[in-house]
Amino acid sequence: MAQSSFAPSQAHSQPPAATSFINLHHVSYALPDGRVLLDAVSHDFGVARHGLIGRNGAGKSMLLRILQGSLSPQSGRVARHGRTAYVAQTHTHEPGATLAEVAGIGDILLALSNIEAGSTNQTDFDLADGHWRIQDDWARMLDDAGLPAWAPDHPARAASGGELTRVALAGALLQAADGLLLDEPSNHLDARARGWLMEKISAWRGGLIVVSHDRTLLNAMQHIVELDRGTLGGHAGNYSAYRTQRDLQAAAADAALAHARNERAAGLRALRQQHDAQQQRSARNARQARASNQAPILLGMKKANAEGHAGRERLRRLQTAATLDEAVKHAAARVLATPGVALALPETVVPGGRRVLHLESAVPPHPTKAQALTLSLSGPFRLAVHGPNGCGKSTLLSMLAGELHAIQGTCDVRVPTAMLDQRAADLPLDQSLLATLQALGASLPEGELRSRLALLGLGPALIDAPAETLSGGERVKATLACALWRKHPAQLLLLDEPTNHLDITSAEALEDALSAYPGAMVVVSHDTMFLEAIAPTHRLLWNDDAGWELQACAM
Template structure:
């Protein structure tokens, strides 16, 4: 092992509401790339922020002098932020401009720090990463989700950092950009920790650590090695649990048999004492000796049973807690012939902007939209949801819709998911809603916390619940990269639910495997020549 760049010593993370995410964890980050995995809500993002120095531990110590660049899971530009702000170079560029105009402030020279060619370097870096069409002063709010991620990642390469801490960096990236990021990370020679559910990315990392309620488990191998090791450990744990339960059942059967034998001996002894011609004192001594002997045997057997019970508890504790998750597909009314009609619609953004789109979305039709970052996929969903007006043409949506966008704006961060669902449908019943949320992996405490207090994966699950479990079921689901942030169990539940959904579906994703599992019938692709529709 090389010298550690960052060290966590017995660190704990306790939320303001008193909930313990993890405690007494030790971790060393050296120059071996690390992938951090775990279920939604277990505390992976808090762990990443703690390692990056963004937050302090509730207990324990973080040490190390390495310079860290941190990429958050959800990139939300501040009002008025620009591309340069997003990349973390706006301050240095502004200082450089003031110096060029005759400024002599020491702070400006410190901010530039000999990077006199930063403007040219930044422009060249944008161009090299396929972002040459972006100006440093362009408003960040005008970028697509993929462009936001790519510009923020670019800041890591420009930061001269010793350590990169990246939280779900492949979210919103199209296939070519995911491969480009993979190549960049493979070329990185300093410290790297990646929080991800992207199996392809994790397979390229030589060390996987898993965060769970039991603590941090370190696997000296890639994701495939981790998955196989975990599966083998689960098989061993289940086998040991079965053996220990069998031994306990045998011990309990022996205890019952011993009691029955003792009862038969006592019954026989009472009969013999009535018929025997012995002095009462002798009969009393015989009974006392018999009871002492039986008591010793019973205590010995009880001790053995307690040991067997402890063995079962210990074996059960080694079994991994992987509950099955489930989503229930809404049941819309009988599918209408047409859910939406677009006539010569032109979008204001994207590669196909200015090109007319004619599209009829039939009831029950299942459309997958694929294409590069910034090509206009999200804009089309926003148009169908009534949140964006076309520059030309007409869009008529004749059914109830539910739109899950990349910012999960459907879910109010100030309210709990249970509160929102009950407000929409008071007659649904709290018990039924709690059961459905539990099957989605949101426990009784999580469903009562405000959205702002949830992890990225938990927020997405809550937003899915708000979209699906409405009083009046949506007849057209509009899903913009719904597979982002979800752990593998939740992703499988989402796939199964969407296959069962009988309304119209339009989904955007860069995950080809996910799309292929949804039984789609139409592929829609934005290009420079316009929108192309084909059979899936």
């Protein structure tokens, strides 16, 4: 069944409102294992563009389904205002499904066909209302999205994943809905298709909620909503504004924590000094009492008074120390959670004069647009490969990895390589990540491996379980760990859309790690912020007439 659907108003729907799109009222939802994704959440989504962000596994896609109505909350209610079109992240469909079904307009086309055949059924007229020229709109939609002039009954299986995404998105726009719910809409889209998507989203004037880790797309939003540990937090402005505010809050929280720790240290020093002074006074008073020849009963009373005072002072010091500790705990709780997703990369230095790869009139084995390629690069270069879907970018990476062989010419790579793609296809799914690393001859002790993997965001429950249980983003991180911590670390990284399944925190950690990577890399990515962060030294650009063209980047 196609996962692009038209969701009319549900039980809590109301007539379209000028300022309200969807409202959550004390909504809760937990997984069967007890993990809480939504904890009595209340939030108003106005008629504006909202970017929904959060770490992988936080529950963003499930929240989107709750907002759409295909998944019911376990408590609370959802109020939807007007009609909503929903486009899922993946496009699963029955054998024989058509593009019209993927676009979510199959029922509309069927209703029009029934009316043309003489139907007087009111349901058909309700579905067709406002869509009498949908065939013409369909043709314009395909052309606008850069797609072939397919008929609505064109089989979905004949289209690529990126093409199905564009069909689903364009179909959602055709439905004249009051609001759109989009789950990772820019995944699998090339630069041209992303430009089309950005244009449509920027022009959208209805309600819009987009789950995305695409920071360029998130910068087109008017609000950022973060799902974190069962709660929703709203931020006015786009993603850059959110990051600026978050960084300011983080800096203020860090400063407050440092101040609280300094205050505690000073307070504890003062308490120790008071304790030492009290001990000295007590000892001095005891000596003076013994030398005074006072009556034993009087000495006993003074001793009891002194011990009582000492006890009260000890209790006061304990209470003061507890207050100082509580202040530090309170300040620490306000520090923004930034789980360690840092990558500790090994030394994989490639000397500046060392030849890394050489292609001489190399022709790829698969029928793509690509022409024969001659290319020679040395040292720790960073090559970004740009071109439309279907021009042979992934095939080029597979040739460099040795997975495919040129049918003409030569492809010579002279350093150890590792492929890191969005599918993490090289990761054995039937064994644990820890076992895979050990099988690859990782020289690190198991304890250090576990520590590094924990910094990568892969805890014991993940690294000891079969890799098939990992999420897409977790598999990407696991594959990178295998590439860099094996016996012979890679000196050439081949990256094929590495951020596609990473949450923003992990993508930014990957950027930080790769920025410090001393080896060479070839990168295929449509993530403009990711490419900017890794600072390419060269670009390989596809030209429909001339084929591949190499350009050096200004430093």
